[in-house]
Every structure is written in structure tokens, then in C-alpha cells.
Amino acid sequence: MTATYKLVQWNRHKRVYDVALTLACTGYLATFVAVGLAMPEPGRTVGTEVLAMRALGTLAIVLLHLILIIGPAARLTTLAAPLLYNRRHLGVTFFLVALLHAIIALGFYGGFGVRNPISSVLAGYASYGSASGFPFEVLGFAALLIFFVMAATSHDFWLAILGARFWKTLHMLVYVAYALVIAHVALGPLQSEPSPVHGVLLILGVVTIGTFHIAAGIKELRTDSSAIDADDQQWIDVADVGDLDDNTASVVCLRSEERIALVRHDGSISAVSNVCAHQGGPLGEGRVIDGCLTCPWHGYQYRPADGQSPPPYTERLATYAVRIEGTRVMVNPKPNAPGTRVEPARIAGSKESS
Amino acid sequence: MNERTEQDPMYVGYLPLPTRHRVFLALLIPALMLALIGTATLIAAGQRDPGPAMWNASEERAWSGTLITTPYPMLIEDDGTTHLIVEMGKRGAHERSTLGPDPRAAEVHGYELRRSGRRIIELAPDADAITITGPPARAHTPNELGPGTVRGEIVDGKCFLGAMKPGDGKAHKSCAILCIQGGLPPMVAVRDDPFDPTPDEILLLLVDGSPTLSPELLELVASPVEIFGTRSRLGTLGTIDASPNDIRPLP
Numbered sequence: 001m002t003a004t005y006k007l008v009q010w011n012r013h014k015r016v017y018d019v020a021l022t023l024a025c026t027g028y029l030a031t032f033v034a035v036g037l038a039m040p041e042p043g044r045t046v047g048t049e050v051l052a053m054r055a056l057g058t059l060a061i062v063l064l065h066l067i068l069i070i071g072p073a074a075r076l077t078t079l080a081a082p083l084l085y086n087r088r089h090l091g092v093t094f095f096l097v098a099l100l101h102a103i104i105a106l107g108f109y110g111g112f113g114v115r116n117p118i119s120s121v122l123a124g125y126a127s128y129g130s131a132s133g134f135p136f137e138v139l140g141f142a143a144l145l146i147f148f149v150m151a152a153t154s155h156d157f158w159l160a161i162l163g164a165r166f167w168k169t170l171h172m173l174v175y176v177a178y179a180l181v182i183a184h185v186a187l188g189p190l191q192s193e194p195s196p197v198h199g200v201l202l203i204l205g206v207v208t209i210g211t212f213h214i215a216a217g218i219k220e221l222r223t224d225s226s227a228i229d230a231d232d233q234q235w236i237d238v239a240d241v242g243d244l245d246d247n248t249a250s251v252v253c254l255r256s257e258e259r260i261a262l263v264r265h266d267g268s269i270s271a272v273s274n275v276c277a278h279q280g281g282p283l284g285e286g287r288v289i290d291g292c293l294t295c296p297w298h299g300y301q302y303r304p305a306d307g308q309s310p311p312p313y314t315e316r317l318a319t320y321a322v323r324i325e326g327t328r329v330m331v332n333p334k335p336n337a338p339g340t341r342v343e344p345a346r347i348a349g350s351k352e353s354s
Numbered sequence: 355m356n357e358r359t360e361q362d363p364m365y366v367g368y369l370p371l372p373t374r375h376r377v378f379l380a381l382l383i384p385a386l387m388l389a390l391i392g393t394a395t396l397i398a399a400g401q402r403d404p405g406p407a408m409w410n411a412s413e414e415r416a417w418s419g420t421l422i423t424t425p426y427p428m429l430i431e432d433d434g435t436t437h438l439i440v441e442m443g444k445r446g447a448h449e450r451s452t453l454g455p456d457p458r459a460a461e462v463h464g465y466e467l468r469r470s471g472r473r474i475i476e477l478a479p480d481a482d483a484i485t486i487t488g489p490p491a492r493a494h495t496p497n498e499l500g501p502g503t504v505r506g507e508i509v510d511g512k513c514f515l516g517a518m519k520p521g522d523g524k525a526h527k528s529c530a531i532l533c534i535q536g537g538l539p540p541m542v543a544v545r546d547d548p549f550d551p552t553p554d555e556i557l558l559l560l561v562d563g564s565p566t567l568s569p570e571l572l573e574l575v576a577s578p579v580e581i582f583g584t585r586s587r588l589g590t591l592g593t594i595d596a597s598p599n600d601i602r603p604l605p
Contacts, residue, residue: 013367020383027387028394035398046404047519058397062390079378081365108518109529112443114536124528125573132577132603137528192523194549197400201393287364299366 017086021093028059049108056101057189061181063094065205068178072216074297078285081296088154095151102144105137136188143180146173159279168280182206227253230333238262239329241347244269249293251284254333259284260320262329263293263304267350270304270342271320271331277302277338278315306341324348402520405551407469409516414463414478420490421460426539426558426565427451428591429462429475430494436589437462437473438539438558439484440512444529446537447477450484457490467515471590472541472556474515496586496593503582504544504594505604508559508567508575511539515556523548527576534575540567542594548578557585560595571601578604 008014032055037045046054070087073080110117115124122141127133150171152158159167182202190199230236238252244264251274252260259274261284272293274284281297288294292301292310302309307317316339321332324345336342363372371379419431427439427447439462441447453460463483467474477483510533513521520526522543534540543553559581561567567575583596 011368013371024387024390028390031391031394032398035395036401039399039401040403043408044403044406045519046401050404050519051398054401055394055398058394062393066386078365079375082367082371082375082379085365085367109526110532113532114445115532120532121528124531125575127573130603132524133573135528136524187524189525192520192525193400193402195400195402197396201396289364289366289369294364294366296364296366299368 013082014086014089017082018089021090025059025063025093025097028062029055032058049104053101053104053108054189056097056104060094060098060101061185061202061205063090063097064178064181065209067091067094068174068209069212072212075216075219076212078296084297085299091154092151095147098144098147102140131187132191134187136184139180139187140184143177143184146177146180150174150177156278164277164280178209223251224253224257227255227257229255231255234332234334235323235330236333237328238331241269241324241327241329244329247288249284249286249288251282252331256333258333258335260331260333261286261293262322262331263288264347265291265293265304266344268304268344268346269322269324269329270344271322272302272304272307273318273335273338275317276300277309277317283317305344306339308339402549403551404520405469407467407514407516407519407521409465409467409476411465411476413465415466416461416463417475418461418487419459420457420492420494421451421453421462421484421486422456422494423448423451424456425560425563425593428588429460430589434589435473436591437466437475438511438591439464439475439477440538441477442479444510444512444533444536444538446539448537450477453484453486457493458486459488459490461485461487467512467517469515470552470556472511472515474512474539476512476517494589496588499585499587501583502585502594503580504542504555504557504585505546505578505580506542506544506553507548507577508571508579508601509541509543510534510575511541511556511558513538514541514543522576524576530575531572534567534572539565540575542579542581555592558591558593560593561601562597563595568598571598574601574603580604 033051036051039045067087067090070080070083074084106117106121110121113120121137125133125135153170185202228236228238239262244250246264248264250262252262260271261274263270265288274282276283276295278295278298278300281295283293283295286294286296293304294301300315302317307319309315318335318338319340319342320335321342322345323330324347365372365375417429417431417437419429421429429437429439439447439451462475463478464475467476507522509522510530513530513533518526518529540559542557542559544555544557545553561571580602581594581596582600583594586593
């Protein structure tokens, strides 16, 4: 969370994350090259430039799968939150690896000839109607362009400039790029390899990503199935006071697909939008830390009473009026303008901590 | 309302790592590292054999024999051993090889590429990489073997003989096309199995007597094809000469 923009807001977790990521990438590349130089026998091995291209290309695909798994994994278990926290470093690393792969491919397959390297690789042949003649390089290039836009706009500066909704939509293009990458591999390198290992691994990757997304989707549907119909009601009954633990939040789903984060803190209950102003994280799955509702994704914080980030931060959430009738918590489903203070509903018999 | 939130400490990136996350990561990170190394091993070990191709780019050598430029620049040694001649990079050596009427006795300096009995000399960069040494010892005429049909893959000779490993297959298609466009010899790796690293033969492909391929035929490079044409032998080099309509893609 930041009030000013820095290239990277370093902390211990990010450093550990990046060290682990660097070790993982180095280990993968070193293993690939070492095994590649030993197979099938010395003197009859794949050329070093091709080996480098393949090592980088396959590493990029492995990293892309990890990136796409982390999102739904974090929806399924809060244990995956540390993987999500610094995912943009993983994303930028992935892009750089993919870019290196593309540069080597352009240099060696497209270089040293009588044509421009880019034109020779991207427009050298064009039998789009056949699998064996389809220029698979074009698919990889299109995916790389998308990844470039994503990597270039991954910083919070661009998130603020573009707005969370547009930024999120833009970054959802990762699924289009993923499909392009799968087609790039299936219509290119896979056709050059007789071993089923590569195809099986690719299918395994696609199935794994699909499974995580379906599981996360089912979890969301279950949450949605408990949605409360708020049509024409000024107050809706959302919970029993006894169901809410102190310093925690809960998600209330409305039929209108709106979600409200219900926060119990300091003997009172407040309600704010469930959608974090940073990247849309689920605030109702967060906790109250230092008096602020804290997003489980990146730690953005908001005061429960007015939905505002504490100064000097400027993020704001919509707030909702809350009252308690007996032991029932009632919420007015009409959102107030972001940052509007609403008096928290006092729980009878509870004491303020300060 | 959703299920009641657990009371375990929540992970926040800028706060100390909760114990349950620490335990989870202590198990997950080594497991991920092992999975990555296992994946790298599986993929690298599963690469196909690029074949017994050799490019000795570090040792300049000299060869003597008869230099001819038609249908493709080549040097035929006295014992019949035939070397196609190419430039560095993805370019043919027609210009530097044309030093007078065919055939001429010559000495050629360069670097050897070799695969399954086929040989290519990549000319040294020196201006005198080809030196005419006198009249030819004897003229070499193609020994026509008659019509024949072969199946295999059109490759560029230089990459396939060792400049790229592998120098065939779909992933190498754009490179092979660029090489042939630059004047490197189109060759046919004759084999029924497209992944066989040791083709039955490696033939110089001529289309109506020329090693130049039309854009339509370039599309067939690096794909399985069937070629009906006239087969010949020049020194140790086998050739197949076909008309464009007799070069067909295989499914």
C-alpha cells in the first residue's frame, strides 16, 4: 500500500519471493541445459542456441501456468495468499523469459539471411489452412504483445491511471494470450517432436489450470447461492451478531451480484463494499488490523466506519448503513458514496477498546 | 452470508509471516522446486535426436578438386567425394564460386559440415577462399539413374548438415525457407518416418534443373512431401530433378 509511486515497494516477503523465483528459474534452465547436453549422447546433442531457445520457451510456459494457477488457488485457500502477494514479479519475470526466447528465435531462425529477421520469421510462410503449414510464430508473437502490455502496465501507477475496472479487464487478456501460447506450441514445436512427453505435459497443464478455475468457480457459485434478495427493501437481515467474530469480516451476497463486507470491530458492526479499490480483492475475507479492514490480497487498508484508507492514502470504498435489531444485523442495501462516514451499529453490552 | 471467517492470523505481505503460512511455504517451495527440475528433465530428455550432423566451425581446412557451379556450386575431389559450397550465414556461394567456365581445378578453404556422407564446405571469409589451380583433371558428368519417387522432407542443406541441430521439422521451417531463399541448397531428407535422425538418403533437390524454389514450393519446406523426378548421381552427391507439379505434400 502506498501514497507515492516507487518502482518496487520492497519488503522482506518480496525479497524472499524474488530470491526463490530466481533460484527456481536458474535451477530449471541449468537442469534443462545439462540434460540437453547429455542427450541422446555426447556429440549428437541439440545445438546450444536451440537448447537455449527451448529452455527459455518451456520455462516461460511453466511460469505462465503457475501464474494462472495462483489466482484460483488464492480463492480456494488463504494459504496461497503469499504466492498472490508478489505475483506481478512472477509475471514480469515470465515476460522477460518469454522475450528472451523470442529474441533467440528471431536471431537464429530469422537472422543471418537475405531478409529482415522479423519478416522472415513472421511472414516466411503462410499456409493458414493447414496444421503443418500454419505459421505458429505469429501466434507466439501476438501472445508476446499481450504479455508486454500486461508487464508494462503491471505497476500500481498504471492501475491508478487506467482505473481498476479497465486495468482488470486488460489483464484478463492473459487468458487470450494463454490460448495463443497453447496454439503456438501445438502448431509448432509439438509437431517437431515424436515423444508424447511434451504433449502430455501440455495437456496436464491445461487440465490443471482448468480444474483450479472450475473449483474456484464452484466455490463462488456456492457463495452466490446464499445471496439475499434486497429488492425494494430498505433494510435486509444479513446475520446474527453471534456469528461475527471480533476483528473479522464476512461477505454478504446480494441477488444484485453486489457484495458487502460486514466488519465487527471495537464492539460495533460496519459495512463497506466488498471490493477492494486496489485490485478488486475480497475485503469480506480480510481482517481488522490496526483498526482497519485489511484486504487479503495486497494488504490495502480501510477504516470500517467511512471506508477510507487512513491518511496519507486516498483509496475509498462505498459504505452501508447498519443497525442491530435484537441479535440480528440489518444492512441498508443502498450504498453511500465512497468515503461517506456511517455510524457503526453498537453491539449491546460490548465495550469500546479505546 | 458466507461461512464464518476463521480466526487464524491473516497473511499480509508487509507483516510477519503467520505460522501456518510459514509451514505451508516450507513444504510448497521445495516441492515446487523439485517439480520444476523434474519438468525440465522430462522435457529436455524427451527432445528428439537431432541426428549425426557435424559443423566444424573452429577448424579451417583446404580441399582440392574440380569446381563446378551448375546445377549448384560444388567441389568434387579426385576420389569422387563431393562437397557442396556455401557462404557463411544463410547465403549461397554462386557469386564467389563463378570464377570461369565449368569445370576448373580449384583449392577451396573453409569449414566442413557433414552428415550421413553428405558434405558441405562453408567458405572461409578470405577473398582467396577459392583458388583456381589449373584445368580440371577430368570432367564430371551426372550419372542419370532414371525416374524415381522419394518421400521425405525438403530441408536446407546447410542447417540439416549441422549448422542447426536440429535443422529440420516445423519449428525450423522459417529458418529453412530463409536459407533456401538466400541460395543455400534445397535438399530432400529421404525417410518414411519424419522423425528418423538418419535418413536413407540426402539428395540435392532441383526443380526443372534449378536449385531455386518458387514461393509455392517454399510452403512445402519442412513438411512431409512426395517427389517424383529424375534421379542422378554427381560424384558422391545424389540429386533428384522434378517439375513443380511432381512435388506434392503428404497428409
